[in-house]
Amino acid sequence: MISLPLIIIASLFFMGIVIRTKSITSGRKGPGIFQPMKDVFRLWKKGAVYSETTSFIFQIAPSIYFASVLMAILTIPFGEYPGLVSFNGDFVFFAYVLAIGKFFSIIGALDTGSSFEGMGASREALYSLLAEPAFFILMGSFALFTGHTSFVDIFTSLHFGTYISYALGILATFILIMIAMIENSRMPIDDPKTHLELTMVHEVMILDNSGFDLGLILYATNLKFAMYGALIANFFIESLPIYISILIFLAVQFTFAIIVGILESFNARFRMGNNAQFIFTLTSLSLLIFFGVLLILKKIV
Amino acid sequence: MSAIVIKNNQQIPVTSIPVLDYQDFLIFNTFLLKSEENHCVNYFGIVDNKNVKLFCCIANDANQTILVSSSIINLEKTYPSFSEQHLAFEKFEREIHENFGINYTNHPWLKPVRYSFNRQQPKNTIANYPFFKIKSEELHEVGVGPIHAGIIEPGHFRFLCNGEQILHLEIQLGYQHRGIENLFLQKKKLIERNTLAENIAGDSVIGHTTAFANLWESLSNNVVSEEIMVSRTIALELERIAVHTGDLSGICTDIAFQLGSAVFGRLRTPIINFFQEWCGNRLGKSLIRVGSNHFPLTNELKTKLIVLLDKFEPDFDEMCKNTFHTPTVLGRLEKTGIISNPLGKEIGLVGMAARMTDINRDIRSSHPYGYYPLLAHQPILKGHGDVQSRGQIRREEVKQSIHYIRKLLANVPLQQEEEKIQQKLTPNSFVLSLVEGWRGEICHCAITDAKGELIHYKIKDPSFHNWLAVAMSVRNNEISDFPICNKSFNLSYCGHDL
Numbered sequence: 146m147i148s149l150p151l152i153i154i155a156s157l158f159f160m161g162i163v164i165r166t167k168s169i170t171s172g173r174k175g176p177g178i179f180q181p182m183k184d185v186f187r188l189w190k191k192g193a194v195y196s197e198t199t200s201f202i203f204q205i206a207p208s209i210y211f212a213s214v215l216m217a218i219l220t221i222p223f224g225e226y227p228g229l230v231s232f233n234g235d236f237v238f239f240a241y242v243l244a245i246g247k248f249f250s251i252i253g254a255l256d257t258g259s260s261f262e263g264m265g266a267s268r269e270a271l272y273s274l275l276a277e278p279a280f281f282i283l284m285g286s287f288a289l290f291t292g293h294t295s296f297v298d299i300f301t302s303l304h305f306g307t308y309i310s311y312a313l314g315i316l317a318t319f320i321l322i323m324i325a326m327i328e329n330s331r332m333p334i335d336d337p338k339t340h341l342e343l344t345m346v347h348e349v350m351i352l353d354n355s356g357f358d359l360g361l362i363l364y365a366t367n368l369k370f371a372m373y374g375a376l377i378a379n380f381f382i383e384s385l386p387i388y389i390s391i392l393i394f395l396a397v398q399f400t401f402a403i404i405v406g407i408l409e410s411f412n413a414r415f416r417m418g419n420n421a422q423f424i425f426t427l428t429s430l431s432l433l434i435f436f437g438v439l440l441i442l443k444k445i446v
Numbered sequence: 447m448s449a450i451v452i453k454n455n456q457q458i459p460v461t462s463i464p465v466l467d468y469q470d471f472l473i474f475n476t477f478l479l480k481s482e483e484n485h486c487v488n489y490f491g492i493v494d495n496k497n498v499k500l501f502c503c504i505a506n507d508a509n510q511t512i513l514v515s516s517s518i519i520n521l522e523k524t525y526p527s528f529s530e531q532h533l534a535f536e537k538f539e540r541e542i543h544e545n546f547g548i549n550y551t552n553h554p555w556l557k558p559v560r561y562s563f564n565r566q567q568p569k570n571t572i573a574n575y576p577f578f579k580i581k582s583e584e585l586h587e588v589g590v591g592p593i594h595a596g597i598i599e600p601g602h603f604r605f606l607c608n609g610e611q612i613l614h615l616e617i618q619l620g621y622q623h624r625g626i627e628n629l630f631l632q633k634k635k636l637i638e639r640n641t642l643a644e645n646i647a648g649d650s651v652i653g654h655t656t657a658f659a660n661l662w663e664s665l666s667n668n669v670v671s672e673e674i675m676v677s678r679t680i681a682l683e684l685e686r687i688a689v690h691t692g693d694l695s696g697i698c699t700d701i702a703f704q705l706g707s708a709v710f711g712r713l714r715t716p717i718i719n720f721f722q723e724w725c726g727n728r729l730g731k732s733l734i735r736v737g738s739n740h741f742p743l744t745n746e747l748k749t750k751l752i753v754l755l756d757k758f759e760p761d762f763d764e765m766c767k768n769t770f771h772t773p774t775v776l777g778r779l780e781k782t783g784i785i786s787n788p789l790g791k792e793i794g795l796v797g798m799a800a801r802m803t804d805i806n807r808d809i810r811s812s813h814p815y816g817y818y819p820l821l822a823h824q825p826i827l828k829g830h831g832d833v834q835s836r837g838q839i840r841r842e843e844v845k846q847s848i849h850y851i852r853k854l855l856a857n858v859p860l861q862q863e864e865e866k867i868q869q870k871l872t873p874n875s876f877v878l879s880l881v882e883g884w885r886g887e888i889c890h891c892a893i894t895d896a897k898g899e900l901i902h903y904k905i906k907d908p909s910f911h912n913w914l915a916v917a918m919s920v921r922n923n924e925i926s927d928f929p930i931c932n933k934s935f936n937l938s939y940c941g942h943d944l
Contacts, residue, residue: 167704170704170705171704171705171707171708171709172708172709172712173708260586260587260588260589261588263586264588264610264925332702333774336702338702338704339699339700339702341700341929342590343588343590343925343926343928343929344700344926344927344929409702409704410704410705411704411705411772412702412703412772412774413698413701413702413703413772413774413775413777413778414701414702414774414778415774415777415778416777416778416782416924416926416927417610417924417926417927418610418924419777
């Protein structure tokens with residue numbers, strides 16, 4: 146219950162911190178922390194323009210995409226407090242409700258009939274397809290480790306006791322950060338700042354969106370980042386008093402945003418052809434977690 | 447003699463250029479190009495009564511000469527093409543066909559060059575233009591432009607792709623055609639023509655204006671002082687530093703390397719700001735004037751420039767080291783957009799784009815002008831022909847230019863008395879001027895009539911040779927690598943379209 150307002154609060158400043166970090170690392174002042182949100186509000190006040198070649202799919206796609214992200218956020222717990230939607234196996238629901246949103250944004254892009262957007266859609270579909278096993282092996286391993294299948298049960302019964310389990314926590318954090326980068330089409334998979342349609346992944350899919358719809362899509366990205374940040378924070382919250390865990394939550398979101406900013410500042414984007422290979426590496430890393438869990442549970446000797 | 451042998455900026459009577467029979471003209475010039483030291487710097491036609499007179503200028507890089515020959519052809523007849531023998535003539539012949547409608551029997555494809563429609567069949571506009579097509583269910587076409595996604599210039603790029611892989615790229619330019627060459631004939635005042643030369647391509651203001659000034663001084667028998675020559679050389683090298691640094695920033699932007707993009711962008715600014723201080727324009731407009739120099743390099747400016755370069759160089763070195771040692775950057779640049787040495791020679795590359803694939807082609811050393819003979823310039827060559835080579839060549843040329851500027855600043859002579867400029871052009875003359883701009887060889891060519899009036903002014907930007915290299919370099923690369931291939935060449939649209 147408490148996670149929803151916290152994620153929304155984090156989403157308000159998350160992008161601002163990323164952009165501010167990037168500005169500082171390149172020796173610039175940069176805009177204020179709330180500038181990205183101000184841009185979103187400006188867009189929300191506007192009407193949308195629709196191309197004549199598009200159908201109703203294109204018009205409903207942004208709303209469904211946004212709704213899917215909101216829906217996914219509802220399943221995220223906060224320490225011991227479950228999310229609004231919580232049941233056994235809710236992490237599967239989480240992954241696939243996000244996939245529905247992605248599906249609609251992909252067919253919305255295809256609906257425009259633009260060759261650019263078709264290319265972007267095919268890239269985005271491929272990358273999320275490849276990132277899926279990493280997430281499931283990760284969550285599956287923790288389900289196996291704790292013997293529970295809902296987010297809140299997994300996180301509350303997850304106690305880091307041994308060195309191996311600390312290592313697993315660090316690995317899981319890394320994988321979740323990278324999955325968040327892939328799902329949000331950020332560096333090193335995609336460059337959100339580019340003006341070059343031919344190299345874009347996510348940006349090119351939303352070229353035809355404008356006004357309110359564009360605002361929804363942009364804000365969904367902020368929400369998604371805060372959502373993954375909340376997932377990561379859950380690894381560290383355990384059963385602490387609420388005011389301490391809220392501080393930890395905010396600190397995790399803040400650090401996460403700075404890490405994203407730094408990742409995007411000192412690296413070049415990968416060559417498109419190497420992305421698939423890179424995303425597969427995440428799957429193999431989550432397999433490490435899986436074997437780590439098996440070790441702890443003494444299923445393998 | 448099949449051709450007259452001239453030097454860069456040498457004035458000769460038009461009548462001294464041998465007129466050959468077309469067959470001999472073809473054999474002579476295509477035979478010349480079989481040797482690696484020769485390349486075609488210009489090939490154009492002018493109207494001669496009811497016929498067309500073709501001039502072909504082949505530069506010999508080994509002995510600093512240019513061989514000019516000509517031929518008169520009848521528009522009613524058909525002729526075999528040079529392109530059949532050597533690819534480097536392909537663009538030139540397309541342009542001749544575009545202007546005069548000459549029928550070639552075996553030219554591969556006489557499509558428009560400097561216009562966005564077919565001048566010979568005006569009904570063929572870009573809307574129904576027959577782009578190269580492929581019948582396939584699996585392959586797809588991607589059309590980019592002519593409106594540019596950024597703020598650059600208009601050009602249409604048509605890709606044939608197999609998934610993410612580019613099989614073929616067709617580039618169609620001509621949207622920017624302003625008829626500059628005709629304007630040179632219409633505008634009669636020297637200052638108007640001087641300004642026109644500055645506006646051929648905004649990124650090579652100094653290069654094109656130097657070519658114009660050199661040509662005009664030769665044509666009107668003006669001799670410029672050493673001081674003017676030195677300051678022109680400094681300006682040309684400064685322009686090279688500014689644009690190369692800007693391009694490094696552009697390459698970093700295109701691969702999303704934010705650090706390089708920001709720092710190289712910042713480094714470019716003081717250089718172009720120095721132009722602003724020197725002549726009142728950041729691109730160096732109004733700095734170069736025929737026979738005179740309104741903005742002498744004073745001692746104050748000299749000191750400023752030295753201080754500026756002392757600050758610039760360590761930052762530039764550090765940033766280059768950082769950029770070219772970052773693994774993700776190298777991962778994008780290396781083995782991307784390769785032009786092999788034999789292909790480069792076939793296309794007839796010039797300038798930086800030639801040197802990156804180990805073709806020694808640099809006007810500063812092969813046909814030196816102004817102060818360059820005294821600098822004894824040694825071109826920088828790279829062998830891989832990929833984006834990395836084009837980046838590295840920029841890095842080293844900037845270093846070399848800084849070295850030259852320091853050397854020149856040490857001995858800029860004081861400004862001499864302004865001499866009266868001779869306005870009258872020599873009648874019945876032909877002059878060809880070559881300048882190595884930052885992009886490569888710029889060629890201006892002028893012919894005067896019996897009264898000493900211009901009857902033809904021909905401009906060739908290095909982009910004219912090199913655009914084909916962009917199309918060839920992206921083959922079998924990923925379509926998402928097209929922007930860095932394009933940026934690493936950074937060719938001019940307006941310089942091509944004129």
